[in-house]
């Protein structure tokens with residue numbers, strides 16, 4: 001009888017410490033993955049924000065980080081579109097640049113789809129190559145077009161939110177590329 005309850009006690013202790021270890025090593029896993037990207041802190045924030053961020057394969061982790069960047073792209077598009085709508089047409093130079101900026105941000109945002117499709121679809125063979133290609137050639141050039149336009153017209157004040165928002169999306173893409181290029185398919189918990 002006594003040995004039986006001892007067994008139950010040690011089993012439940014085992015379960016407790018196992019759960020503790022699991023949580024700890026998921027955190028260690030996130031830190032370990034994110035240190036392979038140029039923005040470890042932002043990367044960890046992104047993975048913490050996803051309830052299923054503890055998924056154990058590279059493709060899933062990459063998908064979560066791409067979605068974070070996609071969300072940031074939606075925010076900078078929304079902001080720019082609203083700013084354009086609130087700019088009087090009589091302020092032609094600013095009106096026109098914001099018009100182009102919002103359409104380019106929209107293309108950038110919508111072009112994340114090429115990467116997310118490759119990462120969502122279990123059957124996609126070259127998911128790393130496709131996602132890297134889509135992010136670098138189909139998203140980044142459109143994303144940065146607005147800042148380029150403002151650079152060419154220094155008399156127009158660049159709205160700080162556009163600068164900060166564009167930088168955030170670029171950092172998010174750099175994180176995704178870091179994951180896509182540097183981590184193995186199957187993740188092992190330390």
Ligand SMILES: *[C@@H]1O[C@H](CO)[C@@H](O)[C@H](O)[C@H]1NC(C)=O
Pocket residue numbers: 071074075078
């Ligand atoms: C962007 O605006 C749309 C429409 O107003 C809204 O539904 C969406 O939540 C906004 N997205 C972000 C990231 O703020």
